[in-house]
Amino acid sequence: MKKVNLKSKTIILLASLSLVLLSCAGDNDNSEKNDVDSNSDSNSRAISPQKEYTKDKPAEWEGIANEHLPEVKFDKSKTKDNIKVEVLGRKFTERHYIEVIGIMDERQADLDVKYLKRGDKPTVILSLNTKENDPEKIKVFVKCNLHDLWTTPLIAPVE
Numbered sequence: 001m002k003k004v005n006l007k008s009k010t011i012i013l014l015a016s017l018s019l020v021l022l023s024c025a026g027d028n029d030n031s032e033k034n035d036v037d038s039n040s041d042s043n044s045r046a047i048s049p050q051k052e053y054t055k056d057k058p059a060e061w062e063g064i065a066n067e068h069l070p071e072v073k074f075d076k077s078k079t080k081d082n083i084k085v086e087v088l089g090r091k092f093t094e095r096h097y098i099e100v101i102g103i104m105d106e107r108q109a110d111l112d113v114k115y116l117k118r119g120d121k122p123t124v125i126l127s128l129n130t131k132e133n134d135p136e137k138i139k140v141f142v143k144c145n146l147h148d149l150w151t152t153p154l155i156a157p158v159e
Contacts, residue, residue, distance in 0.1 A: 087122035
């Protein structure tokens with residue numbers, strides 16, 4: 001008889017605890033939303049960053065797109081060190097610089113990545129194994145410390 005009572009009490013206790021946790025989680029969500037609403041300026045427009053920026057979709061960075069888009073040279077005849085990526089922006093400084101340059105596949109998996117330090121020239125040599133990856137499905141990416149992730153296709157689409 002005691003086992004049944006103990007088991008019942010345990011179930012009731014767990015159910016009660018679950019309800020309390022669920023109600024607390026809901027309260028936090030509402031309070032955060034209220035905080036955001038009360039702090040927002042009715043005249044300001046919130047900008048949601050894009051996942052990635054491109055030549056055709058620079059969004060809020062339209063005026064500086066050409067400074068961040070990677071220039072790509074791909075040598076199909078090589079199997080290693082076959083991609084040269086350069087960012088031609090002239091305004092890079094110790095406070096504004098390219099952090100990472102790389103290539104990714106269609107699932108956004110990094111295939112080759114080079115990390116840069118402040119002051120480094122944003123030019124790298126990357127390798128793409130063309131036997132394992134279709135060059136037409138590869139994107140070159142550049143990550144700026146201030147202006148997010150910029151991408152361009154490895155092979156420009158034919159217009």
